[in-house]
Amino acid sequence: xxxxxxxxxxxxxxxxxxxxxxxxxxxxxxxxxxxxxxxxxxxxxxxxxxxxxxxxxxxxxxxxxxxxxxxxxxxxxxxxxxxxxxxxxxxxxxxxxxxxxxxxxxxxxxxxxxxxxxxxxxxxxxxxxxxxxxxxxxxxxxxxxxxxxxxxxxxxxxxxxxxxxxxxxxxxxxxxxxxxxxxxxxxxxxxxxxxxxxxxxxxxxxxxxxxxxxxxxxxxxxxxxxxxxxxxxxxxxxxxxxxxxxxxxxxxxxxxxxxxxxxxxxxxxxxxxxxxxxxxxxxxxxxxxxxxxxxxxxxxxxxxxxxxxxxxxxxxxxxxxxxxxxxxxxxxxxxxxxxxxxxxxxxxxxxxxxxxxxxxxxxxxxxxxxxxxxxxxxxxxxxxxxxxxxxxxxxxxxxxxxxxxxxxxxxxxxxxxxxxxxxxxxxxxxxxxxxxxxxxxxxxxxxxxxxxxx
Amino acid sequence: xxxxxxxxxxxxxxxxxxxxxxxxxxxxxxxxxxxxxxxxxxxxxxxxxxxxxxxxxxxxxxxxxxxxxxxxxxxxxxxxxxxxxxxxxxxxxxxxxxxxxxxxxxxxxxxxxxxxxxxxxxxxxxxxxxxxxxxxxxxxxxxxxxxxxxxxxxxxxxxxxxxxxxxxxxxxxxxxxxxxxxxxxxxxxxxxxxxxxxxxxxxxxxxxxxxxxxxxxxxxxxxxxxxxxxxxxxxxxxxxxxxxxxxxxxxxxxxxxxxxxxxxxxxxxxxxxxxxxxxxxxxxxxxxxxxxxxxxxxxxxxxxxxxxxxxxxxxxxxxxxxxxxxxxxxxxxxxxxxxxxxxxxxxxxxxxxxxxxxxxxxxxxxxxxxxxxxxxxxxxxxxxxxxxxxxxxxxxxxxxxxxxxxxxxxxxxxxxxxxxxxxxxxxxxxxxxxxxxxxxxxxxxxxxxxxxxx
Numbered sequence: 001x002x003x004x005x006x007x008x009x010x011x012x013x014x015x016x017x018x019x020x021x022x023x024x025x026x027x028x029x030x031x032x033x034x035x036x037x038x039x040x041x042x043x044x045x046x047x048x049x050x051x052x053x054x055x056x057x058x059x060x061x062x063x064x065x066x067x068x069x070x071x072x073x074x075x076x077x078x079x080x081x082x083x084x085x086x087x088x089x090x091x092x093x094x095x096x097x098x099x100x101x102x103x104x105x106x107x108x109x110x111x112x113x114x115x116x117x118x119x120x121x122x123x124x125x126x127x128x129x130x131x132x133x134x135x136x137x138x139x140x141x142x143x144x145x146x147x148x149x150x151x152x153x154x155x156x157x158x159x160x161x162x163x164x165x166x167x168x169x170x171x172x173x174x175x176x177x178x179x180x181x182x183x184x185x186x187x188x189x190x191x192x193x194x195x196x197x198x199x200x201x202x203x204x205x206x207x208x209x210x211x212x213x214x215x216x217x218x219x220x221x222x223x224x225x226x227x228x229x230x231x232x233x234x235x236x237x238x239x240x241x242x243x244x245x246x247x248x249x250x251x252x253x254x255x256x257x258x259x260x261x262x263x264x265x266x267x268x269x270x271x272x273x274x275x276x277x278x279x280x281x282x283x284x285x286x287x288x289x290x291x292x293x294x295x296x297x298x299x300x301x302x303x304x305x306x307x308x309x310x311x312x313x314x315x316x317x318x319x320x321x322x323x324x325x326x327x328x329x330x331x332x333x334x335x336x337x338x339x340x341x342x343x344x345x346x347x348x349x350x351x352x353x354x355x356x357x358x359x360x361x362x363x364x365x366x367x368x369x370x371x372x373x374x375x376x377x378x379x380x381x382x383x384x385x386x387x388x389x390x391x392x393x394x395x396x397x398x399x400x401x402x403x404x405x406x407x408x409x410x411x412x413x414x415x416x417x418x419x420x421x422x423x424x425x426x427x428x429x430x431x432x433x434x435x436x437x438x439x440x441x442x443x444x445x446x447x448x449x450x451x452x453x454x
Numbered sequence: 455x456x457x458x459x460x461x462x463x464x465x466x467x468x469x470x471x472x473x474x475x476x477x478x479x480x481x482x483x484x485x486x487x488x489x490x491x492x493x494x495x496x497x498x499x500x501x502x503x504x505x506x507x508x509x510x511x512x513x514x515x516x517x518x519x520x521x522x523x524x525x526x527x528x529x530x531x532x533x534x535x536x537x538x539x540x541x542x543x544x545x546x547x548x549x550x551x552x553x554x555x556x557x558x559x560x561x562x563x564x565x566x567x568x569x570x571x572x573x574x575x576x577x578x579x580x581x582x583x584x585x586x587x588x589x590x591x592x593x594x595x596x597x598x599x600x601x602x603x604x605x606x607x608x609x610x611x612x613x614x615x616x617x618x619x620x621x622x623x624x625x626x627x628x629x630x631x632x633x634x635x636x637x638x639x640x641x642x643x644x645x646x647x648x649x650x651x652x653x654x655x656x657x658x659x660x661x662x663x664x665x666x667x668x669x670x671x672x673x674x675x676x677x678x679x680x681x682x683x684x685x686x687x688x689x690x691x692x693x694x695x696x697x698x699x700x701x702x703x704x705x706x707x708x709x710x711x712x713x714x715x716x717x718x719x720x721x722x723x724x725x726x727x728x729x730x731x732x733x734x735x736x737x738x739x740x741x742x743x744x745x746x747x748x749x750x751x752x753x754x755x756x757x758x759x760x761x762x763x764x765x766x767x768x769x770x771x772x773x774x775x776x777x778x779x780x781x782x783x784x785x786x787x788x789x790x791x792x793x794x795x796x797x798x799x800x801x802x803x804x805x806x807x808x809x810x811x812x813x814x815x816x817x818x819x820x821x822x823x824x825x826x827x828x829x830x831x832x833x834x835x836x837x838x839x840x841x842x843x844x845x846x847x848x849x850x851x852x853x854x855x856x857x858x859x860x861x862x863x864x865x866x867x868x869x870x871x872x873x874x875x876x877x878x879x880x881x882x883x884x885x886x887x888x889x890x891x892x893x894x895x896x897x898x899x900x901x902x903x904x905x906x907x908x
Contacts, residue, residue, distance in 0.1 A: 100691060100796035143636040154634045156643075157611070172883040178792040179824040180608045181861035182597040182647050183868055184880050184906060185887045189610075189643030193636050210693040237554060239664045241730075276695075277741070280734045287731070338632040342554035370633040407635035414637055426638050429626040432894065433639045439893045440886065452638060 003062070004040045007084070010052045015043045015090075026067055026077070026085040030132070032331040032381060033075030033416050038065065038085035045090045047163070047171060047202045054200065055169040057084055057445050065447050066196040068138025069111060071130075073334055074415025076142060076195050080449040086200060088137055094118050095203065103160060103177060104208050108137025108201045124208045127152035130411065131317060137201045142413035143193035147316070150236065150369030151243040151275065152209065154411065156192045161205040164191050166198070167441040177205050190436070195413055196447040198440050212275035215243075216285055217309040218302035220270045220292045225249065225352060225364075228268035229345045231295040232368040235272075236341060238291060241284045242369060244273035247348075251363035252319040252376075259322035262315060267298060270368075271316050273309075316365075320376055323363055327378035330361075335394055336418075337401035338372035338410030350400050351375050358389045372410035399424075414451045422452060457516070458494045461538070464506045469497045469544075480521055480531070480539035484586070486785040486835060487529030487870050492519065492539035499544045501617070501625060501656045508654065509623040511538055511899050519901050520650040522592025523565060525584075527788055528869025530596060530649050534903040540654060542591055548572045549657065557614060557631060558662050562591025562655045578662045581606035584865065585771060591655045596867035597647035601770070604690065604823030605697040605729065606663065608865065610646045615659040618645055620652070621895040631659050644890070649867055650901040652894050666729035669697075670739055671763040672756035674724045674746045679703065679806060679818075682722035683799045685749040686822040689726075690795060692745060695738045696823060698727035701802075705817035706773040706830075713776035716769060721752060724822075725770050727763075770819075774830055777817055781832035784815075789848055790872075791855035792826035792864030804854050805829050812843045826864035853878075868905045876906060 001009070007016045017023075018040050028035035039062075044050045057064040063083030070077055079085055088109035096105035099122045106115060112126070113133045119125050130144040138144075140162065145154035152158065161175040175181075175188025191198055222228035232245050248271065253264040270292070274284045289300050303309055324332055339347045348364060355362045355375065366373025375397060379390045398408045398421050408414075408421040422430050433452040440446075444453075455463070461470045471477075472494050482489035493516075498504045511518040517537030524531055533539055542563035550559035553576045560569060566580070567587045573579050582593060583600040592598075594616065599608035606612065615629040629635075629642025645652055676682035686699050702725065707718040724746070728738045743754050757763055778786055793801045802818060809816045809829065820827025829851060833844045852862045852875050862868075862875040876884050887906040894900075898907075 098794070098796065100687070101794040102691060103794065143634075143640070145634055145636075149634060154636075156640060166886070170882050170885075172886060173881060174883050174886075176792075176861045177794050177859040178826075178861050178864065179795070180597075180599055180603060180792060180826065180864050182599075182608075182790075182865050183861045183863045183872065184647075184876055184884065185652075185890060186597070186610060186643045186647055187883055187886060189640045193638075193640055198639075210691065212693070233554070237556060237664065239666070276734075277737050279737045280730075283731050283733045336636075338630075338634060340552070340555040340557065340631050341633070342552065372632075372634065405631040407630045407632050407637045409636045410632065410634050411636050418637065422638055427627060428624050429628050429641055430638065431624075432620070432626060432628075432641060435893050436639060436890060439889050 006056065007040060007042055010056055011042060011049055015045065015049065017041045026087065029070050029072040029075060029077050031073045031075050031417065032333045033078055036078050036080055038079040039082050041085045041087055043087050043090050050165045050200050050202055051169050051171060053084060053086060054165050054167065058167060058169065058443060061443055062445065063448050064445050066141065066200050068109065068135030069133060071132035071134045072138065072142060072415060073412045074417040076413060076415040076450060078416065080416065088135060091202065097122055099124060102208050103205055105203060105205050106136050107203050109135050111135050112139065119208055123211050125211050126206055126208050128155050128158055136204055136206065140192050140201055140204055141195050145411040147244045147246055147367060149367060150245055156189055158207045159188055159192050159204055160207055162188050162191050162201055163203040164199040164201050167443065167446050193413065195415065195451050197437060197451050198446060214276060214278045214281045215309065216274050216281050216302050216304050217312050218272040218285060218288065218300060219312060220272065220300045221265050221267045221298040223267065223296050223298060225268045225348060226345050227295040228270055229348050229368055231292050231297065232270055233341045233344055234291050235288055236369045238287065240287050240291065241274060241276060242272055242288065243275040244271065245369040246271040246316055247366040247368040247373065248316060248319060249364040252323055252365055255322035255326055256315050256319055259325050260315065260318060264315065271312065319365055323376055324378055327361060329380065330378040331381055333377045333379060333390060334412065335375040335397045336409045336412040337397055337406050338370060339401050339404055339406035341371045343404040343406065344368060344371050347401055347404065348373055351397050354393055354396050358393050360390055360393045370410065416450060419451065460510065461494060461496055464510055465496060465503055469499065469503065471495045480541065483524050483526040483529060483531050485527045485529050485871065486787045487532055490532050490534055492533040493536050495539045495541055497541050497544045501619065504619045504654050504656055505623050505625060507538060507540060508619050508621065512621060512623065512897060515897055515899065517902050518899050520595065520654050522563065522589030523587060525586035525588045526592065526596060526869060527866045528871040530867060530869040530904060532870065534870065542589060545656065551576055553578060556662050557659055559657060559659050560590050561657050562589060564590050566590065566593065573662055577665050579665050580660055580662050582609050582612055590658055590660065594646050594655055594658055595649050599865040601698045601700055601821060603821060604699055610643055612661045613642055613646050613658055614661055616642050616645050616655055617657040618653040618655050621897065621900050647867065649869065649905050651891060651905050652900060668730060668732045668735045669763065670728050670735050670756050670758050671766050672726040672739060672742065672754060673766060674726065674754045675719050675721045675752040677721065677750050677752060679722045679802060680799050681749040682724055683802050683822055685746050685751065686724055687795045687798055688745050689742055690823045694741050694745065695728060695730060696726055696742065697729040698725065699823035700725040700770055701820040701822040701827065702770060702773060703818040706777055706819055709776035709780055710769050710773055713779050714769065714772060718769065725766065773819055777830055778832055781815060783834065784832035785835055787831045787833060787844060788866065789829045789851045790863045790866040791851055791860050792824060793855050793858055793860035795825045797858040797860065798822060798825050801855055801858065802827055805851050808847055808850050812847050814844055814847045824864065870904060873905065873907065
């Protein structure tokens, strides 16, 4: 019997596909990495289905790649060695909402926006927002974060417990539903960010939060890149309770203005948001404005109504789309370094200089409250000369970040694209990571060619 | 040559001791567990010393037990199979304070109060406060937490990077100095809470915070245990920005009154603290008081000056001492379960009932904002009948907590005392923990007989 016939027998024909369009959909994510078709796509509908697929894959020594919404940015879901793409989208039930525990239990295929819609009815929200409507299982697998991480943390900080199918077919629960635990080794933090290389996440208990009583958003324009970045790091250092503090470079704003018909001043800008009680948010905002003014802020405006706030954040969220729209036929690559806060102004200055030096088409946007920034680059992979300049640029940005105690990826994850930096960043601890991988997945069937694979 | 002669040659005689008093000091922690003398105590003064001791111990197949301040509560530092006690107290330098990064780099033997004194000069503080003046290496090893964890998290949340000597003698760095990272497997969270069973922590980069502009403490008295606990969980659920919310049962307050000459009403009481900006703290406090009144609060008072606040917290911190002072010749045992918030009232009620049913001398105190509470028990280990009732009590408390999604230890760690519950709590993931242990420490020299050891 063929691979797909075997899987059809194990799962049922309705859960298995070799349709060309389906295979193509599972050959890539949203990054520039070279697509590769899986041999087959399966759509498990239960934990038992996942266990059955894993047991088959292990016995047959066939690679297995978990697939969420396909929104990753470093080729995480590309089946580089073929095999089975395990599409989790049918495991999309919100299993339990516990407002009194500030916790929710979801299957791995639930997407962020679906969860938000369900939580809203209970006056709750889940804070991790990577932009895309990713699945929670995928977000856990890359330790995703985003604009609100400066206040609420990344996925690792908001995952309480995971249910995982290991390569040997066993189903385990890791972590604890409690707010804290000192029992056993903390395996949940190991599976968060493991990119499907240690097992398939099937469900998650997540920490959720009451929706804040008051939210206020603000935009602050600065004369220079340095002033904007320094203002952001000072706000965090001074303990201003910002829930978001995002830096957007002028080239991005220019693109947004053209794409959306807005009229942002073409100066380095911080977009801010403060969450809290009514008197609390106004006090925090006043402090933020004082710090901004100390850095020569040109204009500081704030908005309160949800609709107006959403419009302001749309500018931030659509920045990438607008930027790329200027370059038809180009692919997108994003750097993702994160550095200690004090190193951020120099790291961003360095990136801007290198963009100019290498004539790379790029713009800088950043979760600057965390020391994390992206350089979004438009390029044509088929243009070898341009590609090599882009490649050179990416290396310089990472090398600079690592030299000051930074990391090659703050939130996108390693996937294919950041594998080359793992030895440089982690030194001998990379061997420990590989030893753990070999222990849990001795036959290397779990998303091979990613993360710590040589 | 003897064990100590070998170590003297490797390290120098001044760093090795077999003095009876020294051996005795390293035979126990602050718990009721049976002491056992190490064969020798070493006092490394550098990472190289630690590597040399580990290499010797591995070659000779001799157990190795890292020792901080000896303040652990589950026998973590007891060398149950003899061998070398590695006293880290001479590695006590604060290596680097970086206010702009909100980060500090310390050797593992630095104690909490020493760090606090150094940070205070920079307007900073490190929030994790387990009560005892433990070493930071020890606190990381047990994933310690305490009264402020409801706001600032446990050790795992505040460790950025660790330097660790593995059983094979290699020195690795795990984690990242940045606020977040998605690079590689998150090994820092694995070594935090590993209780020295995976390696010896030699230095730590920790997250620190600016000292709050305003701090206000409060005490709230309630008619019943249930009302007090419900008020605390409601405060957390409603997002009141409490930095501390501690429940203290009447028997504790009675002991404090007798021991310290105070005059606390003998009713279930919450001790609270709020940190923030001047207008912020008063708003949060008002919200806390409203919630307390909804639960029938009998009296709500707050204090602001540091000295008066300290006196209030002294009552909380001295509660255990005062409680034990009532029972001369008794040893102390503490339960440490943590449950989902909604389960806390029932878990505390259950514990109180079982104390009464089994005629165990105990009182309840809790970090109730995290769902974590302790029953402090006074007993005489030489009284077999009493010991078996205490044992029975501990098991009932843990079994109840596990049955509602709780953990057997919220902050003390597993050590010797909670080993028996690991299979029940973790199921098959215990085998994964053991596989990781076997991979990193194949000869079992690292603090054997603890945590995941069968």
